[in-house]
Amino acid sequence: MITPPALLLSALVFTALVPPPCVPLQTSTLIAQACTHTPDRDLCLSTLRTAPEGSDLRGLTMAALKVANANASAVYNHISGVLKAATNSYEKQCLTECYDNYQDAMDQIEDSLAALETRGYDDILAWIASAMNDADSCEECFRAKPGYKSPLTEMNNGFDHLCTIVIATANLLVDGEE
Numbered sequence: 490m491i492t493p494p495a496l497l498l499s500a501l502v503f504t505a506l507v508p509p510p511c512v513p514l515q516t517s518t519l520i521a522q523a524c525t526h527t528p529d530r531d532l533c534l535s536t537l538r539t540a541p542e543g544s545d546l547r548g549l550t551m552a553a554l555k556v557a558n559a560n561a562s563a564v565y566n567h568i569s570g571v572l573k574a575a576t577n578s579y580e581k582q583c584l585t586e587c588y589d590n591y592q593d594a595m596d597q598i599e600d601s602l603a604a605l606e607t608r609g610y611d612d613i614l615a616w617i618a619s620a621m622n623d624a625d626s627c628e629e630c631f632r633a634k635p636g637y638k639s640p641l642t643e644m645n646n647g648f649d650h651l652c653t654i655v656i657a658t659a660n661l662l663v664d665g666e667e
């Protein structure tokens with residue numbers, strides 16, 4: 490016969506083991522899976538947790554794209570300010586290139602958001618790779634000439650890392666299609 494304390498105990502165990510129905514176990518599993526292969530796992534976890542509860546891989550990809558877009562736009566605005574203040578002509582040349590590149594990167598993210606709607610996951614992979622290239626060639630411009638140092642290294646790396654999160658979730662979407 491089950492005595493009340495035993496009943497209580499089994500109720501507690503049951504509560505501990507079974508997640509409440511409104512918490513999507515699936516989303517956190519997907520997030521953990523996607524973030525395993527990213528260079529900055531904590532950034533990946535916190536970024537994907539901006540997705541609404543119950544998100545599937547597409548929802549996670551959308552969340553990552555939105556965060557990357559906001560970031561690119563913040564970097565773009567920052568460059569605009571630095572460019573106005575710049576006096577050295579080579580530095581201006583690089584900053585102009587960076588400015589154009591981040592404009593392109595934002596376009597590629599916009600295109601990726603549209604591609605997500607039509608399940609064009611390979612397009613997303615290609616466009617985000619290209620956005621990462623944009624950040625990289627911005628950095629490269631300063632590196633190419635002795636005596637110059639990129640004032641945007643941290644931002645370029647930050648944006649690059651956000652892009653790797655999109656790549657991680659989009660890769661899982663591609664895998665799921667095979």
Ligand SMILES: *[C@@H]1O[C@H](CO)[C@@H](O)[C@H](O)[C@H]1NC(C)=O
Binds near residue numbers: 564567
């Ligand atoms: C872009 O995102 C990275 C990573 O979260 C962050 O370190 C950086 O400060 C962000 N840049 C801007 C300009 O918001």
